[in-house]
Amino acid sequence: MNLPLATMPATLAAEGLSAVRGGRRVFEGVSFTLAPGGFLLLAGRNGSGKSTLIRAIAGLLPPVGGHLSWGEARLAPGDLAAQGLLIYQGHQFGLKPVETLAAACRHWAAIMGHDVPDDLLVAAAKRFGMVNLLDEPIRCFSSGQRHRAALMRFCLAPRPLWLMDEPTVGLDTDNRAALEALIADHRARGGMVIAASHDPIAAEGDRLDMDAHAPRRVSYAEGWV
Numbered sequence: 001m002n003l004p005l006a007t008m009p010a011t012l013a014a015e016g017l018s019a020v021r022g023g024r025r026v027f028e029g030v031s032f033t034l035a036p037g038g039f040l041l042l043a044g045r046n047g048s049g050k051s052t053l054i055r056a057i058a059g060l061l062p063p064v065g066g067h068l069s070w071g072e073a074r075l076a077p078g079d080l081a082a083q084g085l086l087i088y089q090g091h092q093f094g095l096k097p098v099e100t101l102a103a104a105c106r107h108w109a110a111i112m113g114h115d116v117p118d119d120l121l122v123a124a125a126k127r128f129g130m131v132n133l134l135d136e137p138i139r140c141f142s143s144g145q146r147h148r149a150a151l152m153r154f155c156l157a158p159r160p161l162w163l164m165d166e167p168t169v170g171l172d173t174d175n176r177a178a179l180e181a182l183i184a185d186h187r188a189r190g191g192m193v194i195a196a197s198h199d200p201i202a203a204e205g206d207r208l209d210m211d212a213h214a215p216r217r218v219s220y221a222e223g224w225v
């Protein structure tokens with residue numbers, strides 16, 4: 001069962017993004033275009049800025065340079081989230097240990113402004129082999145099960161742009177395949193995915209190498225630091 005997208009997707013474009021974290025420039029000159037149905041893999045070494053770029057697109061960390069646009073509209077930081085266009089999944093799963101999986105899913109969807117009918121919840125759980133865990137509290141879950149619980153959220157809100165930070169971590173072979181099928185189904189209805197990953201993900205698309213966007217090092221010999 002796939003939810004129809006609530007909003008028509010449009011091309012997402014980044015132009016010359018740069019970001020600073022902890023007072024240090026992390027990357028600069030990041031540009032890309034992601035059309036409806038597109039997939040963009042963010043690659044690069046540890047610390048190259050993959051998570052930072054995802055957070056910048058999600059509106060959690062305003063870039064210090066460059067901008068995003070959605071179709072013809074130039075965006076201010078946070079606009080994609082404010083307009084209900086994205087789902088972001090970072091390294092923190094944000095799951096309450098005392099909640100059951102079903103309650104956690106409904107809670108998260110409510111925050112996103114959606115009700116979750118039973119058939120949708122069961123379909124989401126089926127994707128990741130979680131149906132028998134729907135009434136179990138999260139505190140009893142293994143780390144891989146927590147990750148799968150977090151991934152179920154992508155099935156629960158019909159938003160066109162998915163931002164996935166290390167979505168394969170801790171998944172076994174079957175659940176990696178389930179993740180890849182989820183991504184393929186989303187793209188087939190026009191959805192778009194940006195994923196940061198050290199692992200290969202079976203999805204045709206573009207690759208952005210964050211190592212190529214490291215800030216230029218300026219030497220003392222050039223006169224300023």
Ligand SMILES: Nc1ncnc2c1ncn2[C@@H]1O[C@H](COP(=O)(O)OP(=O)(O)OP(=O)(O)O)[C@@H](O)[C@H]1O
Nearest residue numbers: 021022026044045046047048049050051052053196
């Ligand atoms: N909360 C923070 N405060 C200050 N600096 C940070 C913070 N988080 C990350 N950084 C710095 O920002 C840079 C980019 O980190 P980021 O997490 O975006 O890299 P990454 O490419 O996702 O790395 P990894 O592959 O290890 O997940 C790193 O140099 C890191 O030290």
